[in-house]
Amino acid sequence: xxxxxxxxxxxxxxxxxxxxxxxxxxxxxxxxxxxxxxxxxxxxxxxxxxxxxxxxxxxxxxxxxxxxxxxxxxxxxxxxxxxxxxxxxxxxxxxxxxxxxxxxxxxxxxxxxxxxxxxxxxxxxxxxxxxxxxxxxxxxxxxxxxxxxxxxxxxxxxxxxxxxxxxxxxxxxxxxxxxxxxxxxxxxxxxxxxxxxxxxxxxxxxxxxxxxxxxxxxxxxxxxxxxxxxxxxxxxxxxxxxxxxxxxxxxxxxxxxxxxxxxxxxxxxxxxxxxxxxxxxxxxxxxxxxxxxxxxxxxxxxxxxxxxxxxxxxxxxxxxxxxxxxxxxx
Amino acid sequence: xxxxxxxxxxxxxxxxxxxxxxxxxxxxxxxxxxxxxxxxxxxxxxxxxxxxxxxxxxxxxxxxxxxxxxxxxxxxxxxxxxxxxxxxxxxxxxxxxxxxxxxxxxxxxxxxxxxxxxxxxxxxxxxxxxxxxxxxxxxxxxxxxxxxxxxxxxxxxxxxxxxxxxxxxxxxxxxxxxxxxxxxxxxxxxxxxxxxxxxxxxxxxxxxxxxxxxxxxxxxxxxxxxxxxxxxxxxxxxxxxxxxxxxxxxxxxxxxxxxxxxxxxxxxxxxxxxxxxxxxxxxxxxxxxxxxxxxxxxxxxxxxxxxxxxxxxxxxxxxxxxxxxxxxxx
Numbered sequence: 001x002x003x004x005x006x007x008x009x010x011x012x013x014x015x016x017x018x019x020x021x022x023x024x025x026x027x028x029x030x031x032x033x034x035x036x037x038x039x040x041x042x043x044x045x046x047x048x049x050x051x052x053x054x055x056x057x058x059x060x061x062x063x064x065x066x067x068x069x070x071x072x073x074x075x076x077x078x079x080x081x082x083x084x085x086x087x088x089x090x091x092x093x094x095x096x097x098x099x100x101x102x103x104x105x106x107x108x109x110x111x112x113x114x115x116x117x118x119x120x121x122x123x124x125x126x127x128x129x130x131x132x133x134x135x136x137x138x139x140x141x142x143x144x145x146x147x148x149x150x151x152x153x154x155x156x157x158x159x160x161x162x163x164x165x166x167x168x169x170x171x172x173x174x175x176x177x178x179x180x181x182x183x184x185x186x187x188x189x190x191x192x193x194x195x196x197x198x199x200x201x202x203x204x205x206x207x208x209x210x211x212x213x214x215x216x217x218x219x220x221x222x223x224x225x226x227x228x229x230x231x232x233x234x235x236x237x238x239x240x241x242x243x244x245x246x247x248x249x250x251x252x253x254x255x256x257x258x259x260x261x262x263x264x265x266x267x268x269x270x271x272x273x274x275x276x277x278x279x280x281x282x283x284x285x286x287x288x289x290x291x292x293x294x295x296x297x298x299x300x301x302x303x304x305x306x307x308x309x310x311x312x313x314x315x316x317x318x319x320x321x322x323x324x325x326x327x328x329x330x
Numbered sequence: 331x332x333x334x335x336x337x338x339x340x341x342x343x344x345x346x347x348x349x350x351x352x353x354x355x356x357x358x359x360x361x362x363x364x365x366x367x368x369x370x371x372x373x374x375x376x377x378x379x380x381x382x383x384x385x386x387x388x389x390x391x392x393x394x395x396x397x398x399x400x401x402x403x404x405x406x407x408x409x410x411x412x413x414x415x416x417x418x419x420x421x422x423x424x425x426x427x428x429x430x431x432x433x434x435x436x437x438x439x440x441x442x443x444x445x446x447x448x449x450x451x452x453x454x455x456x457x458x459x460x461x462x463x464x465x466x467x468x469x470x471x472x473x474x475x476x477x478x479x480x481x482x483x484x485x486x487x488x489x490x491x492x493x494x495x496x497x498x499x500x501x502x503x504x505x506x507x508x509x510x511x512x513x514x515x516x517x518x519x520x521x522x523x524x525x526x527x528x529x530x531x532x533x534x535x536x537x538x539x540x541x542x543x544x545x546x547x548x549x550x551x552x553x554x555x556x557x558x559x560x561x562x563x564x565x566x567x568x569x570x571x572x573x574x575x576x577x578x579x580x581x582x583x584x585x586x587x588x589x590x591x592x593x594x595x596x597x598x599x600x601x602x603x604x605x606x607x608x609x610x611x612x613x614x615x616x617x618x619x620x621x622x623x624x625x626x627x628x629x630x631x632x633x634x635x636x637x638x639x640x641x642x643x644x645x646x647x648x649x650x651x652x653x654x655x656x657x658x659x660x
Contacts, residue, residue: 173550224506263596268586269585271582291378
């Protein structure tokens, strides 16, 4: 499958800016995607162990019809505090949902578990969230062991000794009708990573002899320890588009975009993955919505973002990345 | 990825029998999976255009905690009538949920749209559902253009002239701890079919010159007609296991098993696909539940069932199958 479309990251979507806050020493961080004050949001929580904030209001039945930013954060449930800082940053700029007593910024958020990498007692807080919002720009979003992907890891099917560094990645495409679709995904999966285009294994759980195992195979063939994996995972991300989606459509795109995770993370959506995706639609492009095309594009960019995350990652806190492993650095 | 596990179909799961009713002349049919009187059920509806019956009671909040059969049917929403006949067959055998005034058989059902293939005015009815239940056995379930897969088609990204025959498929595996997991899936997708193990295209929309297009590529590269596809699709299936899942776990497995569709059907879960999966757990195997392993196995067998469906299909009503296309029959 070849697709010759513009390279780019989620910030190539008109109206979208994004920024990271990274604490490499403590191996945690957060990422903020700012989407102006006209964006409609949706979400889909698919994993067994999610950590989220402001997801209920994204239901099409609920009243609030705008989101102002999405926060992706490390730090497990503690990391939800980083949204406080994003709200403060937005409030200072007068951005928020109009209420009788001031504008209230709407910042849906999801976290991933990285307490087992680096320091467990340092997590993204309000200051970190504010810093990520402050850093946001329309420059290409950095990939790898930064932002919400700083402490991310993958391929845990053979235990902690065999895991591989995860990270955050991004991808972008335009549809023939001019609609932009981009994604940023922080990949901290229990499963391993495949390239769905040729089925090849990018990051599988590493055996003692250094070889990588097929991450589904270790379960089906019995290499996998029989107990349930611990809840140290979760892949989180944002799909952004300039299409004029309504809330129900934004939720549908968030739901179907999980197929991009399913294509590349194997197995995905386990009990110990709190996999959560958001969709934000700025509505800047008046082209009539073709939801099937947007679903296909969203799946495509989410899958490419996962691959980018793991291929761009660099080793941290003693955990090696595929980049290092492929160059024989041990 | 190699997995050397027992070949088989969903009927290899202890306690599960299945049967088809096929009307090849009218190009429709239905498939019934019988699961005894101890099975727990769950479901996940992911597509944009579902047609279902008795799915609400599968919510873990609802009271009824047993299902007796699952019906997969062609005939669009009309095909839900086939569940009447499955209920009657079960009632005659005294199988059902105990109530003060008799046992009520619980038969969750989902349909696919096949009215555009063969005759539109013939659809599975109560007699058809009863016949499928009557035909159920523990023999390997037949694959291809039979049962709910009789009128199924795939790869519609270039319009009606370019589609390829779909069907119903099945697969089975056992986990190292002895748990059985099987699936039966009727594949009537808007998307094309890939083998996720090597990324190869099995069934893509056919161009006028006979070549198959990449089904995501036709959207991203602009070969795809700009309008939304019509609602003539939907992939439906059942995952069965002998594990002792509770209702919440059965719903979780049904949800994550959609990853098996995502791996092989590209794009999947579009607005015109009513993709719905059920999970039934007979509880016959007392081995403690390892939900992550069951999720991985469910994803695996669903993906293999999709591939089996399309590879086993035979041409019908002027629509050619990959088997025929690969042998130059036109």
